[in-house]
Amino acid sequence: MSENRTELESLGEFGLIDHLTKQFENRNSSTLVGIGDDAAVVSISETEAQLISTDMLIEGVHFNLMYMPLKHLGYKAVAVNVSDICAMNAVAEQITVSIAVSNRFPIEALEELYEGINTACKVYNVDLIGGDTSTSMSGMTISITAIGRSKKTNISYRSGAKENDILIATGDLGAAYMGLQVLEREKEVYNANPAIQPDLDGHDYVIERQLKPEARVDVIRFLKELDVVPTAMIDISDGLASEIMHICKSSEVGCHIYDEKIPIDAKTSMTAIDFNLDPVTCALNGGEDYELLFTIKQEDFDKIKGNPHMTPIGHITHKNDGMYYIDKSGSAIELQAQGWNHF
Amino acid sequence: MSENRTELESLGEFGLIDHLTKQFENRNSSTLVGIGDDAAVVSISETEAQLISTDMLIEGVHFNLMYMPLKHLGYKAVAVNVSDICAMNAVAEQITVSIAVSNRFPIEALEELYEGINTACKVYNVDLIGGDTSTSMSGMTISITAIGRSKKTNISYRSGAKENDILIATGDLGAAYMGLQVLEREKEVYNANPAIQPDLDGHDYVIERQLKPEARVDVIRFLKELDVVPTAMIDISDGLASEIMHICKSSEVGCHIYDEKIPIDAKTSMTAIDFNLDPVTCALNGGEDYELLFTIKQEDFDKIKGNPHMTPIGHITHKNDGMYYIDKSGSAIELQAQGWNHF
Numbered sequence: 001m002s003e004n005r006t007e008l009e010s011l012g013e014f015g016l017i018d019h020l021t022k023q024f025e026n027r028n029s030s031t032l033v034g035i036g037d038d039a040a041v042v043s044i045s046e047t048e049a050q051l052i053s054t055d056m057l058i059e060g061v062h063f064n065l066m067y068m069p070l071k072h073l074g075y076k077a078v079a080v081n082v083s084d085i086c087a088m089n090a091v092a093e094q095i096t097v098s099i100a101v102s103n104r105f106p107i108e109a110l111e112e113l114y115e116g117i118n119t120a121c122k123v124y125n126v127d128l129i130g131g132d133t134s135t136s137m138s139g140m141t142i143s144i145t146a147i148g149r150s151k152k153t154n155i156s157y158r159s160g161a162k163e164n165d166i167l168i169a170t171g172d173l174g175a176a177y178m179g180l181q182v183l184e185r186e187k188e189v190y191n192a193n194p195a196i197q198p199d200l201d202g203h204d205y206v207i208e209r210q211l212k213p214e215a216r217v218d219v220i221r222f223l224k225e226l227d228v229v230p231t232a233m234i235d236i237s238d239g240l241a242s243e244i245m246h247i248c249k250s251s252e253v254g255c256h257i258y259d260e261k262i263p264i265d266a267k268t269s270m271t272a273i274d275f276n277l278d279p280v281t282c283a284l285n286g287g288e289d290y291e292l293l294f295t296i297k298q299e300d301f302d303k304i305k306g307n308p309h310m311t312p313i314g315h316i317t318h319k320n321d322g323m324y325y326i327d328k329s330g331s332a333i334e335l336q337a338q339g340w341n342h343f
Numbered sequence: 344m345s346e347n348r349t350e351l352e353s354l355g356e357f358g359l360i361d362h363l364t365k366q367f368e369n370r371n372s373s374t375l376v377g378i379g380d381d382a383a384v385v386s387i388s389e390t391e392a393q394l395i396s397t398d399m400l401i402e403g404v405h406f407n408l409m410y411m412p413l414k415h416l417g418y419k420a421v422a423v424n425v426s427d428i429c430a431m432n433a434v435a436e437q438i439t440v441s442i443a444v445s446n447r448f449p450i451e452a453l454e455e456l457y458e459g460i461n462t463a464c465k466v467y468n469v470d471l472i473g474g475d476t477s478t479s480m481s482g483m484t485i486s487i488t489a490i491g492r493s494k495k496t497n498i499s500y501r502s503g504a505k506e507n508d509i510l511i512a513t514g515d516l517g518a519a520y521m522g523l524q525v526l527e528r529e530k531e532v533y534n535a536n537p538a539i540q541p542d543l544d545g546h547d548y549v550i551e552r553q554l555k556p557e558a559r560v561d562v563i564r565f566l567k568e569l570d571v572v573p574t575a576m577i578d579i580s581d582g583l584a585s586e587i588m589h590i591c592k593s594s595e596v597g598c599h600i601y602d603e604k605i606p607i608d609a610k611t612s613m614t615a616i617d618f619n620l621d622p623v624t625c626a627l628n629g630g631e632d633y634e635l636l637f638t639i640k641q642e643d644f645d646k647i648k649g650n651p652h653m654t655p656i657g658h659i660t661h662k663n664d665g666m667y668y669i670d671k672s673g674s675a676i677e678l679q680a681q682g683w684n685h686f
Contacts, residue, residue, distance in 0.1 A: 005449040008478075016450070016476050020457040024464065024471045028436040030492065031470040040472035042437055042490065044387035054473050054488055056441040060480045093371040094385055098399040098486055106348040107359070114363040121367065127374040128367045129383035130397055133359050135351075136484075137403045143441055143486035145397055147385065149373065 037158050037250075038087035038234060039148070049155060051092075051148040053084035059139035067183045070109055072211045074116025077142050080237065082124045083215035083290045085148035087235035089156035091217055092148040094129045095121070099143075100136035124217055154224075156233035156294060161251035165231050165295040165316040170219050170309050172263040173240055174279060177286020178271040179203070179210025185275075205267040213290040219309060226303045230294035241284040241335050243293050245323060251295075254321040257314030257335075259328050284325070380501050380593075381430035381577060382491070392498060394435075394491040396427035402482035410526045413452055415554045417459025420485050423580065425467045426558035426633045428491035430578035432499035434560055435491040437472045438464070442486075443479035467560055497567075499576035499637060504594035508574050508638040508659040513562050513652050515606040516583055517622060520629020521614040522546070522553025528618075548610040556633040562652060569646045573637035584627040584678050586636050588666060594638075597664040600657030600678075602671050627668070 011019055021035055032049060033041035039053035057063060057077055065073070078095060085092040097117060101110065110133070121128055126146070186198040200207060216235075223230065232251055234243045240262070248255050262283050269279040295316055296304070304310050314326075323335040354362055364378055375392060376384040382396035400406060400420055408416070421438060428435040440460060444453065453476070464471055469489070529541040543550060559578075566573065575594055577586045583605070591598050605626050612622040638659055639647070647653050657669075666678040 004451055006451060008444070008446055008448065008450060008453070011450065016453070017474070019450070020453055020476070021471060023457075023461055026470040026472075027464075027468050028470050030436055031472055034470060034472040035474070040437070040439070042472065044391070044393070048387075050387070050393070052437070052439065052473060052488075052490065054439040054441055054475070054486070056443055056475060056477055056484070056486055058443050058477060058479055058484075061443075061478050093373055094383070094395070096383070096395065096397040096488060098397055100399055100401050100404075100484065101351070103351055105351065107351055107354065107362070108347055108349060110351070110359070110363055114366075118366055121370075125370050127369040127371050127377060128364060129369075129374055129377040129385070130395060131360070131378070132397070132399060133363070134399055134401060135404050136401055138481055141399070141401075141443065141479075141484050143397070143399055145395075145439060145488045147395065 033157070038084045041088070041155060043152070044149070047151055049150060049152045051085050051088045051090045051150060051155070052145065053081055054143065054145040055081050055084070057142045059141070065140070066187055068211060070112040071116035074113040075120045075212055077144050078117055078120035078124065078126070079213055079215045080290060081144045081146035082120070082126060082217065083235045083237070085146050086215050086217055086220050086292060087233055088148070088150065089154055089220060089223065089230055089233055090148040090150035091220055092124060092126045092146045094127050094147040096130040096145045097128060097142065098131045099133045100141040101133070102136050102138050105140065124215060154229050156230040158232055158234055158247050158250035161232035161247050161253050161295040161316045163253060163316055163318055164298055166298060166301055166312050167244070167255060167257060167293070167295055167314040167316065168304070168310050169236070169240065169263055169291060169293050169313050170216050171289070171291040172265040172268065173236065173289050173291060174264055174272065174283035174286045175206045175209035175268040176213055176288040177282050178268050178275070179206035179208070180288070181275050182207055182271065183210065203271060205265065206271050210288065213288060215290060216292050219292055222307070222309070228296055228300045228303050230296055233292060233294040236289045236291045236293050238287045239285040240293065245335055247293065247295065248323050251316070252319050254317040254319050255314055255323050256317055256326055257324070258326045261311060261313040263311040376500070381427045384431070384498060386495070387492070390494055392493060392495045394428050394431045394433045394493060394498070395488065396424055397486065397488040398424050398427070400485045402484070408483070409530055411554060413455040414459035417456040418463045418555055420487050421460055421463035421467065421469070422556055422558045423633060424487045424489035425469060425560065426578045426580070428489050429558050429560055429563050429635060430576055431491070431493065432497055432563060432566065432573055432576055433491040433493035434563055435467060435469045435489045437470050437490040439473040439488045440471060440485065441474045442476045443484040444476070445479050445481050445483070448483065467558060497572050499573040501575055501577055501590050501593035504575035504590050504596050504638040504659045506596060506659055506661055507641055509641060509644055509655050510587070510598060510600060510636070510638055510657040510659065511647070511653050512579070512583065512606060512634060512636050512656050513559050514632070514634040515608040515611065516579065516632050516634060517607055517615065517626035517629045518549045518552035518611040519556060519631035520625050521611050521618070522549035522551070523631070524618055525550055525614065526553065546614060548608065549614050553631065556631060558633060559635050562635055565650070565652070571639055571643045571646050573639055576635060576637040579632045579634045579636050581630045582628040583636065588678055590636065590638065591666050594659070595662050597660040597662050598657055598666050599660055599669055600667070601669045604654060604656040606654040
């Protein structure tokens with residue numbers, strides 16, 4: 001080992017993986033796209049490709065078993081990986097699941113976890129085809145790989161957005177983040193006094209969005225029926241602002257998005273206000289909604305107009321125009337990966 | 344969670360995964376084989392399939408950083424997954440690598456790990472196409488998925504062995520296990536007195552087999568050139584006896600293997616004797632050699648006869664004849680997954 005010591009935090013997750021893999025070269029003609037999008041793309045025939053995505057979930061980092069029931073954890077672990085395949089405009093068909101657990105977990109706990117995994121497999125029509133279980137020194141780690149398939153011409157990359165394309169978000173945003181805030185607050189209350197019953201009343205919707213997010217395979221199927229291939233696509237796992245910036249940077253374009261267009265459920269807004277938070281900030285920066293963000297050509301807009309699951313939130317501009325959020329007063333605010341700066 | 348508590352140890356690794364996944368059903372016609380072989384098989388066209396295998400390696404369980412340099416760990420993590428694809432008579436083309444590390448590791452440590460991964464990618468001609476890095480609460484976890492491709496008619500399953508087929512082992516066996524014994528002994532010595540220099544002299548071969556095992560892609564290519572498709576195949580990760588039993592149980596056959604035929608390197612034998620161990624016991628029960636075990640039809644034997652990398656060690660018998668090891672005196676001893684019983 002070299003004598004220099006650089007802390008991991010100094011690069012951030014994306015910087016770190018870029019740094020570690022910059023020396024790697026692809027050697028197989030079947031490898032169409034490697035690291036850098038929601039899923040890798042492997043050619044399987046002249047016209048078809050496979051989408052492959054992998055994720056590791058770690059107890060204490062990505063989930064907390066104090067408020068995450070194991071059944072929900074199993075379901076969510078599958079859903080977020082299926083969502084990565086959706087983000088390429090494809091549908092997952094297979095998954096592998098590897099689990100490492102310390103012996104503090106009895107078999108009954110793993111049965112609950114696998115019950116959630118099985119429920120998600122049924123809902124998303126995916127087959128569990130492999131994986132292993134092993135002992136860990138502490139806690140639980142889950143690693144999932146999802147595999148989907150698509151015509152090559154139907155795959156949507158992050159990099160395909162063009163000037164004047166329309167930005168669409170599915171569902172509503174910020175709910176999963178507010179669900180987490182409610183759960184964290186009740187955990188604090190419980191830790192301070194375990195005799196107090198948790199007060200989750202009226203927060204069912206945001207809690208469910210946090211504990212049991214859904215992958216939008218329905219949207220992928222709908223787009224196929226409508227014969228719309230998004231020019232670019234990503235799933236919203238880290239917050240709307242960060243995902244828009246990923247698309248704009250990969251596509252070398254700018255954007256305008258409009259405050260009043262961002263879809264936020266009334267229950268999310270109420271919870272945000274209850275926590276003295278701005279609902280739009282929660283939608284822009286709160287993660288784990290697993291909704292889809294995509295761009296379509298203007299001529300495709302009539303096909304999806306009025307669909308209750310899809311909301312136009314802005315449009316793509318020239319790269320030199322920058323990435324802007326337009327607030328209710330009409331002021332343009334530059335997008336930032338976390339929050340934004342007025343100028 | 345139910346009130347019953349059953350300890351994980353009570354089922355064993357294979358029993359546990361069978362138990363947890365017995366409710367799962369396959370729904371996609373592209374899923375040809377799920378859990379139960381070295382890799383899953385997914386149909387990608389009328390004539391071709393993909394082989395997909397996944398593995399999780401956990402610090403303190405599967406590797407010990409006290410004597411496993413990170414570069415070797417990265418190399419080995421790729422090699423063992425490439426080996427799983429070899430075990431289906433195919434060659435890996437892509438891998439994904441996910442890493443979780445605590446912040447006790449500086450970036451320089453991960454650079455070494457990825458250097459080993461990159462070296463293995465070059466040697467085995469595989470492309471790193473995805474994965475992520477994240478924080479762990481303690482230690483290091485590596486999850487790798489390997490993807491290969493093959494004509495459907497060339498895939499060798501564990502279940503295809505037939506009576507009178509010849510059992511072949513590649514390379515030599517027991518070396519990785521003896522390497523582990525040497526490293527463990529020196530670790531004990533070091534722990535007792537850190538001033539004493541490790542005495543690894545004369546053990547280079549067995550240590551290298553433990554720290555830097557190779558996947559036998561050369562054997563897969565060789566079999567292809569010779570136009571030999573093994574009737575059944577597995578890689579030797581848990582010891583020869585256990586792997587033979589997997590093939591026999593999956594194929595519903597018995598076997599005879601011969602003590603004097605088992606390929607053991609002279610350096611492995613010397614180290615075993617030094618440790619008061621029987622070399623054949625080490626070959627039968629010591630894991631991590633990552634050699635291949637396969638069966639071929641008698642009529643294919645002439646094609647591989649005399650090949651220095653492939654040793655015939657026995658033959659397949661009727662299921663009712665049982666699974667036997669024939670010792671030097673000609674006595675038949677029933678094979679056991681760990682050790683064996685005289686009768």
